[in-house]
Amino acid sequence: MLNRIVTAYIEFAELQALQRKVMYMRDWVSKLDDFLRLSEHELLNHAGQISAEQAKTKAELEYTRYRALQDAQPRPVDADFERAVQKLKPLPPQGGSV
Numbered sequence: 001m002l003n004r005i006v007t008a009y010i011e012f013a014e015l016q017a018l019q020r021k022v023m024y025m026r027d028w029v030s031k032l033d034d035f036l037r038l039s040e041h042e043l044l045n046h047a048g049q050i051s052a053e054q055a056k057t058k059a060e061l062e063y064t065r066y067r068a069l070q071d072a073q074p075r076p077v078d079a080d081f082e083r084a085v086q087k088l089k090p091l092p093p094q095g096g097s098v
Contacts, residue, residue: 009035
């Protein structure tokens with residue numbers, strides 16, 4: 001849903017640019033608030049209840065989980081290596097002593 005909201009707002013911004021309408025940052029803030037109200041979304045008008053430290057801890061935990069999932073997946077280079085190894089022909093036995 002967030003992706004759709006962002007996409008729609010970017011489309012609006014592009015229309016403004018095509019019309020060469022000058023807008024300052026305060027205008028964009030106001031238009032975004034209007035846009036969210038129009039689409040019946042709640043505006044965040046407070047700092048929230050999560051501290052920066054809590055947010056950082058949560059982000060690090062989620063990243064650790066993500067990394068574990070990514071590391072468990074075979075990488076394309078590993079699959080290519082396995083295919084190349086299977087294509088190799090064994091060397092003939094060497095006669096003689098070393």
